Structure formats: structure tokens, C-alpha cells
Amino acid sequence: MRSLLPVFASLLLGAWGARADRYHPRDAAGRAAAINRAETSSAFWTSEAQEAIDERLKRTESVKKARNVVMFLGDGMSVPTLAAARTLLGQRQGVTGEESKMYFETFPTVGMAKTYCVNAQIADSACTATAYLCGVKTNSGVIGVNANVRRNDCAASTDSGTHLRSIAEWALDDGRDAGVVTTTRITHASPAGVFAKVANRTWEFNAQVEEHGYDTERCPDIALQLIHKHPGNKLKVILGGGRRNFLPNDVRDEEGSRGSRTDNRHLINEWKQDKLDRGVTHEYIWNRDQLMQANNSLPDYLLGLFESSHMQYHLESNLETEPTLAEMTEVAIRSLSRNENGFFLFVEGGRIDHAHHDNLVHLSLDETLEMDAAVARAAELLSEDDSLIVVTADHAHVMAFNGYSLRGNDILGPSRDLDDHGMPYMTLSYTNGPGFRSHVNGIRPNVTAENGYSNGALAWESHVDVPLDSETHGGDDVAVFARGPHHSMFTGLYEQSQLPHLMAYAACMGPGRHACTSAAAVPVPVAFFTLFVLLTSLFIQ
Ligand SMILES: *[C@@H]1O[C@H](CO)[C@@H](O)[C@H](O)[C@H]1NC(C)=O
Numbered sequence: 001m002r003s004l005l006p007v008f009a010s011l012l013l014g015a016w017g018a019r020a021d022r023y024h025p026r027d028a029a030g031r032a033a034a035i036n037r038a039e040t041s042s043a044f045w046t047s048e049a050q051e052a053i054d055e056r057l058k059r060t061e062s063v064k065k066a067r068n069v070v071m072f073l074g075d076g077m078s079v080p081t082l083a084a085a086r087t088l089l090g091q092r093q094g095v096t097g098e099e100s101k102m103y104f105e106t107f108p109t110v111g112m113a114k115t116y117c118v119n120a121q122i123a124d125s126a127c128t129a130t131a132y133l134c135g136v137k138t139n140s141g142v143i144g145v146n147a148n149v150r151r152n153d154c155a156a157s158t159d160s161g162t163h164l165r166s167i168a169e170w171a172l173d174d175g176r177d178a179g180v181v182t183t184t185r186i187t188h189a190s191p192a193g194v195f196a197k198v199a200n201r202t203w204e205f206n207a208q209v210e211e212h213g214y215d216t217e218r219c220p221d222i223a224l225q226l227i228h229k230h231p232g233n234k235l236k237v238i239l240g241g242g243r244r245n246f247l248p249n250d251v252r253d254e255e256g257s258r259g260s261r262t263d264n265r266h267l268i269n270e271w272k273q274d275k276l277d278r279g280v281t282h283e284y285i286w287n288r289d290q291l292m293q294a295n296n297s298l299p300d301y302l303l304g305l306f307e308s309s310h311m312q313y314h315l316e317s318n319l320e321t322e323p324t325l326a327e328m329t330e331v332a333i334r335s336l337s338r339n340e341n342g343f344f345l346f347v348e349g350g351r352i353d354h355a356h357h358d359n360l361v362h363l364s365l366d367e368t369l370e371m372d373a374a375v376a377r378a379a380e381l382l383s384e385d386d387s388l389i390v391v392t393a394d395h396a397h398v399m400a401f402n403g404y405s406l407r408g409n410d411i412l413g414p415s416r417d418l419d420d421h422g423m424p425y426m427t428l429s430y431t432n433g434p435g436f437r438s439h440v441n442g443i444r445p446n447v448t449a450e451n452g453y454s455n456g457a458l459a460w461e462s463h464v465d466v467p468l469d470s471e472t473h474g475g476d477d478v479a480v481f482a483r484g485p486h487h488s489m490f491t492g493l494y495e496q497s498q499l500p501h502l503m504a505y506a507a508c509m510g511p512g513r514h515a516c517t518s519a520a521a522v523p524v525p526v527a528f529f530t531l532f533v534l535l536t537s538l539f540i541q
């Protein structure tokens with residue numbers, strides 16, 4: 001039944017004429033909903049449900065040890081973002097969209113994670129990275145240290161008792177390999193959770209630490225930690241943006257941008273030297289062609305920095321020079337798969353968050369779909385039998401999916417509804433952020449009459465209620481999707497800091513309980529004792 005949907009949809013498109021798009025919205029009142037005839041029959045929904053039951057009954061769950069673990073993190077990928085992105089995905093394929101699913105939405109287990117931090121009701125990406133990578137909740141703005149460290153407290157962070165170990169370190173200790181891939185600067189909060197211990201997330205390069213009068217010997221910046229400290233210097237694959245934090249400020253990078261370091265250190269050269277000293281093959285790359293070449297002959301260690309700062313939004317990027325998240329993910333997996341013991345890989349779709357902060361909803365949804373494509377690529381390359389894939393977000397945003405639009409309404413267009421003054425409003429609008437427009441005589445302006453809207457400009461900001469330079473995060477729970485060994489451990493509602501413990505359980509590594517020991521068999525002394533009790537009770541009777 002499901003596979004016929006596109007057919008019905010195209011029939012319906014014929015009837016509906018050229019599908020309305022965001023640039024030429026149709027008159028809402030005159031428009032009929034894009035009804036799929038099959039859906040008017042009760043049998044359609046009953047058989048849809050029965051098929052879903054069959055599918056669940058056929059499902060198996062590998063109880064093997066998860067040799068490989070890939071964690072995908074959509075930064076700021078709230079639950080409404082998922083619903084809107086899947087609708088956009090469907091609409092791009094010419095169907096109504098609401099019924100579509102992103103690839104990772106087909107995973108067998110879905111759970112919910114609570115995102116608050118030790119001192120914050122609404123989280124930032126630093127305390128959450130610490131939670132979902134190191135397994136401990138902490139203070140907003142700090143990474144890889146526990147809540148005894150206040151933000152900016154260099155002294156407190158030098159106490160190794162506050163330091164946390166990430167799941168990448170657990171994997172390395174177990175003889176596996178580890179890697180990190182992101183679309184942001186590699187020194188940004190989420191990827192830094194893999195390798196850094198720092199009292200202020202903005203300490204990405206030396207001057208940010210020194211600005212507070214602190215010494216980078218005591219409190220090393222995040223870039224320095226990646227190149228010289230454990231576990232950063234053991235990561236086999238490092239792919240993302242952020243070149244400038246590794247270069248002196250009088251050096252221009254391959255694309256002409258200046259470095260940001262004021263300590264005259266060229267950390268990319270230092271990385272190369274470190275690998276030379278250790279006698280391992282290595283390659284530093286900065287564009288897509290080089291990534292494709294590296295894919296053909298993989299070095300032991302690969303460092304790819306594709307932009308001076310964050311990588312470009314996929315819809316705005318030059319696809320010739322800049323790799324996609326799916327391409328980076330594929331090369332990372334092919335590289336790490338060479339270790340028979342397995343690996344841990346962290347992949348971040350980091351700019352879903354940035355676009356939301358700027359109220360650029362089209363870009364945010366597209367970045368979400370780009371991450372979905374990366375998940376699909378990973379799932380193709382890795383067996384469900386021995387590789388665990390977990391997809392989640394760090395925190396929510398305040399984008400609302402609102403109004404009473406008809407089925408199939410352009411997800412990037414206005415609601416069918418009008419406000420109390422008859423003015424249109426967008427189906428995807430924000431509570432706050434830079435997209436505020438002043439009201440005239442108490443009446444909102446008509447945003448659909450703006451040039452940016454009618455041109456479909458990617459830089460067009462959806463409207464907001466509260467004016468703010470940057471839209472804020474949201475305090476809602478985030479979804480967790482899991483596929484592979486022990487995926488059902490990820491069901492339910494739980495603290496975000498449980499995530500690395502659950503992954504480590506499935507992979508049988510790190511501290512705490514492991515699936516391999518607890519699920520394999522009852523421990524021998526317990527079994528023996530039980531037998532003993534059974535036998536004695538028989539004798540006593
Ligand atoms: C963190 O460091 C940045 C850069 O030095 C600084 O602007 C910011 O105020 C610091 N945060 C706090 C809470 O002190």
C-alpha cells in the first residue's frame with residue numbers, strides 16, 4: 001500500500017495542477033486540501049496498521065556485542081524540526097509530505113532524552129555534549145569536566161578529579177579506533193565533547209584563554225588539546241571546519257583566510273610532525289577532491305579542515321570544493337572499519353542549530369535532511385548485526401509548527417489561517433530571534449509580501465514574536481533513534497547523560513555494566529548457589 005503513495009500523489013498532482021510553491025502561494029481560501037483518495041477508505045488505515053504490526057513482529061534484535069558505534073547528533077534538532085523536515089522531504093519528492101519518513105525515523109527504537117543541565121533549565125551545546133559523550137551532566141558552557149567547575153574557572157578545571165572521560169576514550173582503551181566528523185568548526189562545543197576538558201567553550205584558540213589572564217599551559221585551548229592531548233591526538237579521523245584556530249594570525253590558509261592564533265603556533269604542521277614522529281601514515285586535506293583521493297588510499301590518520309570557520313550550509317555551498325556530511329561520514333567509516341576490534345564515530349549535523357538561531361528555517365530543515373542522508377550512508381556501510389547507530393539531538397529550539405493548514409500545504413509557506421487582522425503567518429514561525437518585524441498601528445506586516453519571501457531567498461527570516469539578536473534554544477525533550485545490537489535499551493524517557501552508558505553497555509566497553517557479561521549467562525557462583533538451594537529444598541521435602 002505504502003509503495004503506491006507516490007502514484008496516488010502524482011495522480012493528485014495532475015488534478016491539482018502545477019503544485020503551489022512557496023514563491024507563488026495560492027489563495028488559501030480557494031485551495032482544496034491535497035487529499036489522497038486511498039486515505040478516505042478505512043481499509044487503508046487498518047491495513048497500514050496491520051502492516052506495521054507485522055513489521056514489528058518480524059523485527060529481530062541482535063544481542064551480539066556492538067563492535068562499532070556511530071552516534072549522529074543533530075545540533076538543535078527539536079521534535080518539531082523532525083516533523084517539518086520529513087514534510088519537506090516528501091514535498092521535494094512531489095507528495096503531500098506529512099506521511100513521509102526520514103531514513104532514521106524508520107529505526108526500530110525511539111526514546112526521549114531530558115536535556116536540562118546541572119545549573120540550567122535550558123541547555124547549551126557544551127553541557128549537553130558532556131552529557132551525551134561523557135555520561136555526566138554538568139554546568140552550561142563547560143566541556144568534559146563535571147559541575148564542580150563553573151564556567152570560566154580555569155583553576156578548578158586543572159583538578160584532574162573534575163575531568164571526565166568520553167566514550168571515545170572508552171573505545172580507545174578497548175583497542176578500538178575513534179573519529180569525529182562535523183559541519184561546524186572542529187573546536188566547536190559538540191565535537192569538543194569527544195576530546196576536550198575545558199572551563200569555557202569559547203576557548204577554541206589561545207587568545208580566548210589568555211584574554212582572561214589564564215595560561216594555556218594550565219588551561220590549554222580546544223585546538224591545542226585536539227592536536228596534543230589524549231584522546232584528541234589518538235583520533236584516526238578528524239573532519240570538519242575551523243582551520244583558523246590551528247594557524248598563526250599572520251598565516252593565510254589555502255583559501256586565503258587568516259589564522260586566529262596569537263602564539264605563533266602552526267598546529268596543522270605540529271599534527272603532521274607528531275604523526276611523523278610516531279611513524280604512522282597521515283594526511284592533512286582541505287578540499288573535497290583531496291577527500292575523494294584519501295578515500296582511495298586511506299592513511300592511518302586523516303585530518304580534514306574544509307573551511308576557515310564553520311562549513312557552509314549545504315544549500316549555499318560549492319559542492320565541488322566542499323564535501324557533504326554523507327561523504328565525510330563514508331570516508332570516516334571506511335577508514336575506521338580497518339580496525340577489527342571496531343570503532344566509535346561521532347558525526348554532527350552542526351548547522352541545524354545555526355540556521356534556527358538566525359530564523360532561517362529552510363536552511364535548518366535542509367541541514368537536517370543532509371544529516372539524514374549521512375545516516376542512510378552509514379547504515380548502508382554497517383551491518384545491523386554488529387553496528388549500533390544512535391541518532392539524537394542535544395537540545396531543542398523554539399520553532400513552532402503551527403496554524404491549521406490543509407494537508408499537503410507547502411511546509412515553507414504561510415498557514416491557511418490568518419491572524420486576527422487578516423494577516424498571513426508562517427506555518428513554521430519562531431517564538432523569538434532576529435526575524436521580528438515592528439507592528440504598524442498594532443497590526444503585523446504582511447510577511448508574504450516581502451521580496452525576500454517571494455524570491456525564495458535562503459536568507460529570508462521567518463517571523464518571530466520576541467525580538468532577539470539570536471533565537472534561543474528550547475527546553476523540550478529530544479528524540480533518540482537506535483538501530484543495531486541492543487537497540488531496545490534506548491526506549492523510554494531518560495536523562496541525556498545515560499546515552500554513552502547505554503552505548504557502552506551495547507558495545508561492552510567502558511565502565512559499568514556490559515551486555516556481554518550480563519546477558520550472556522548467569523554468573524557461575526550465582527548459578528551454583530541456585531542449584532544448591534534447589535537440591536537442598538528437594539532433599540528437605
Ligand atoms: C568565556 O570566554 C569568552 C572568550 O574569552 C568570554 O567572552 C566569555 O565572557 C567567557 N564566559 C564567561 C561566563 O565568563
Ligand SMILES: *[C@@H]1O[C@H](CO)[C@@H](O)[C@H](O)[C@H]1NC(C)=O
Pocket residue numbers: 292295296327330331
Ligand atoms: C570511496 O571508495 C569506495 C570504494 O572504492 C567507493 O565505493 C565509494 O563510492 C567512495 N566514496 C566516496 C565518497 O567517493
Ligand SMILES: *[C@@H]1O[C@H](CO)[C@@H](O)[C@H](O)[C@H]1NC(C)=O
Pocket residue numbers: 422423424446448449
Ligand atoms: C499579503 O501579501 C500577499 C502577497 O503579496 C497578498 O496576496 C495578500 O493579499 C496580502 N494580504 C494582506 C492581508 O495584505
Ligand SMILES: [Zn+2]
Pocket residue numbers: 076125353354357473
Ligand atoms: Zn545553539
